[in-house]
Amino acid sequence: MTSSGALTRGGPLTSGDAALVEVSGIDKRFGTTRALRGVDLAVNAGQCLGLVGRNGAGKSTLVSILSGLTEPDAGTVRFGGEPAPRVGDIGRWHEWIATVFQHSMIVPDLSVAENVFLGTLPGLVSWRDMRRRTRGIMREWGFDIAPETPCRGLAVEQLQIVEIARALARGARCVILDEPTAALERKAAQRLFDRVRQLADGGVAVLYISHHLEEVFEICQDVAVLRDGELVLTAPTASLSRDDLVAAMVGGAGSAAPAAVPGAPAGTVASARPGRRRSPAPPAEAAGQHEVVLAVDGLTADSARGRLSDVSLRVHAGEIVGVTGLLSAGVATIGRAIAGAEAYSGGEVRLRGRRIPSGRRDVAQRAGIGYIPEDRRAEGFVAHLGVAENATMTISRQLSGRLGILRPRTRAAAAAPLTARLSLVSSGPGQPARELSGGNQQKLTVARTLAHRPALIVAITPTRGVDVASKELLLSSLAGVAADSGAGLLLCTDELSDLAICDRVIVLVRGEVFTEFPHPPFDRDELIVATEGMTGGAPRIVTGPAAGPAEETAE
Amino acid sequence: MIENPTPETSAAITVGSGGQRAAPLAAVGAWARSVNTGVLREVALLPVLVLLIIVGTIVSPAFLTVSNFAGIGQQSSALGVVVVGESLILMIGGMDLSLEATYGLAPMVAAWLIVPTSAFGAGTDLSPYLGILVLLAVGAVVGLVNGLLIVKGRLNGFIVTLGMTIVLAGLQNGIVKAQTLFNLPTAFGYLGSASYGQLPVSLIVAAAIFILVGLFLRYHRTGRAIYAVGGNPAAARAAGIKVDRVKIGVYVAGSVLAAIGGLMEAGRVSAVTGQQGYEEGIIFSVFAAAVIGGVSLKGGRGNMIGAASGVILLGIVADILDLANVSNYWIEAIDGAVILFALFLARVVGGESTAEER
DSSP states (O other), X not given: OOHHHHGGGGTTXXXXXXXXXXXXXXXXXXXXXXXXXEEEEEEOTTOEEEEEOOTTSSHHHHHHHHTTSSOOSEEEEEETTEXXXXXXXXXXXXXXXXXXXXXXXXXXXXXXXHHHXXXXXXXXXXXXXXXXXXXXXXXXXXXXXXXXXXXXXXXXXXXXXXXXXXHHHTTXXXXXXXXXXXXXXXXXXXXXXXXXXXXXXXXXXXXXXXXXXXXXXXXXXXXXXXXXXXXXXXXXXXXXXXXXXXXXXXXXXXXXGGGSOTTSOSSBGGGGTGGGOOTTOOOGGGGXXXXXXXXXXXXXXXXXXXXXXXXXXXXXXXXXXXXXXXXXXTHHHHHHHHHTSSOOSEEEEEETTEEEOTTOHHHHHHHTEEEEOSOIIIIIOOTTSBHHHHHTGGGHXXXXXXXXXXXXXXXXXXXXXXXXXXXXXXSOTTSBGGGXXXXXXXXXXXXXXXXTXXXXXXXXXXXXXXXXXHHXXXXXXXXXXXXXXXXXXXXXXXXXXXXXXXXXXXXXXXXXXXXXXXXXXXXXXXXXXXXXXXXXXXXXXXXXXXXXXXXXXXX | OOSTHHHHHXXXXXXXXXXXXXXXXXXHHHHHHHOOSHHHHHOTTHHHHHHHHHHHHHHOTTTTSHHHHHHHHHHHHHHHHHHHHHHHHHHTTOOOTTHHHHHXXXXXXXXXXXXXXXXXXXXXXXXXXXXXXXXXXXXXXXXHHHHIIIXXXXXXXXXXXXXXXXXXXXXXXXXXXXXXXXXXOHHHHHXXXXXXXXXXXXXXXXXXXXXXXXXXXXXBHHHHHHHHHHHOHHHHHHTTOXXXXXXXXXXXXXXXXHHHHHHHHHHHHTSBOTTTTTTTTTHHXXXXXXXXXXXXXXXXXXXXXXXHHHHHHHHXXXXXXXXXXXXXXXXXXXXXXXXXXXXXXXXXXXXXXXXXXX
């Protein structure tokens, strides 16, 4: 329990006295997934440590453990050398550490002062005192928000400052910032960086989590990299190049192979492609001769799911176009805007030359745009209605006669080939959708889309939450539809392994088209680098023993 | 179908004679649920209705007579038509408190335009047939305004229709200065007062409305859209259903049905009073009948068989209280208590699957 002994574990980071926050040997398992294995990490007072890693690397789990929300299976958390309070004792935990989550934890109808003291107010509230103390914190840290301001009117950036102020008001000496710039414009992000530097200069320990590596280089002295639940690198940022960092995140070919996406060999995403190549599909070059199905010009949208600014793209008949990027880059927004599920503020969407108005899903569908939504529970099916009815919901007009009569038997007959094609398992056409497994619910959503024979299918993360085998089946049936019917497919996903079926991949960064990969195979590392918003060739895999796969890139 | 009554009558007799109510009731409930043939599966209230009929027979020899049931039918049909309207609105995940006011105002406006000035009419002396058209139009306009405010204006349905209730009830009294309009023409009162033999026309019409709406919900694409919209509006929208249009349409249909219910009531009592609807407070009975019948307040679930059994249940309860000579001072308290108990019973007997639609 002598804390000083464990201090040096963090390598170059720790020096001298006790680390403010220290975890050692953290293991965490969710079912069969090992989210974290043997993670050691320390943050010192006045240090800004960046924590990076791919989606699913274990960042969120680590944050949750550090915030006292999740108990690790093994390992210890120590604050200033003392063992951490027990999990769930949020009040005492907050004395040490406070987390500013990606999703705002602000009550919009309360004032700034009330939010700063949320949950810590005594029985009798002295408004004067509360405001005075809020003003004090704001002044001390150089923030400039009046305590009386209602939070509803504040910008995202200001809300984050309120959350930081809340952490400071509780006396937290360590602040975790989880993707703080996800919803910020560049300038606002710059201002936030100034605040973060102030905090670190004032002796606060900052753990900064971001997908944007350039931010890490900008404000963090040190960086820690998580990959598949393991801490693979901890080093001062000054000693690293961006390529080093990416290499550590992605993993060298040799070391990453066992941990890579199941079924997809590490290295190139598209190496899985020859196996499930669509029959005699036109090569990418030939796609130019095909009819343009979808034409998007200057699409601009302001959405909670990520902004879009001035995005243009084309999808040809029979072509599969992937759109990828980080969560906040507008990948889901572009799909939703094209499908009419969300309004756009500028630009235009044309399907076979016909203009699709903003936010009119019904018009878009009748024009021939199929839509596989991102969140199947929210938008994919009606839980208490039967399988057949859900599968044929998009074609009820076609199935019903002139008087609108729609017989259950007709529905069942129309649904049967669709569910069979996707191997959807159910006890019968009348089984309510809520009784199906997650994968089968996703198939139901796909079936509903295929039912109306769309000219363009917009699929947003269609394989999320679907097991590996069903993933293959879903993707190949989507690709099959594109090949057979000549429908265009726009695959909006942050799942890089899904992109293997694509003819082209467009990468969005902060709502803009950053780059395009015109033909397969798509190099996994290059895609990752591009989604992080960085240019300049393929990164050298430094840590891996074999740099082979990085070289076989399409150039 | 012929053999079906046997098990539940025998079970229900046990209920009536024995003291242990819960066990046989649950058994009957389980039986009702185990019957897969569409229609019966949904009559979750059947055991409760049978129980009430037995109670009624014990209370009064006049209960189990054709004329008494014809009376129940006539008194319940106006309420029943409003319940159809409210059930539709509940099924799309909405709610409309103003149906009770429409139920009073629509016949009032129509009667006001029909009767002569001597009887506090407007002096337009409209033909009764045109008057009925006006009545339907009043219903449609109220429903359209509600629908537009709630769906397009994104206002809360509870407060919009509560406000609308007060406006409409005020109009109902305002246009005739709180007078009651008598001497309605025969054609206007026909729907509520006429009968074929012992069978009231209002009962026939109400039954026809229940059946038609029930079939519409089950076999029409718009009816199916109502379930989809109520069950998950986002999924319905994503499937290309015009969610707003369906919702507004249902608000209009609901108010038109409330107006027709009002016409039946006006015919039944041969007058339009200022109290009809809002001041009688029928909306509680409307909601109670729908909910007892298994229509979900959260939307997406319910059917006309359930709604009809809810209405019948309330009608029988009111009739039994009447026949039992319950003091007028107490009748409301007992009525309310019985409805609350019926809600509980419907839940116990029907379980989660009460009138579930698929």
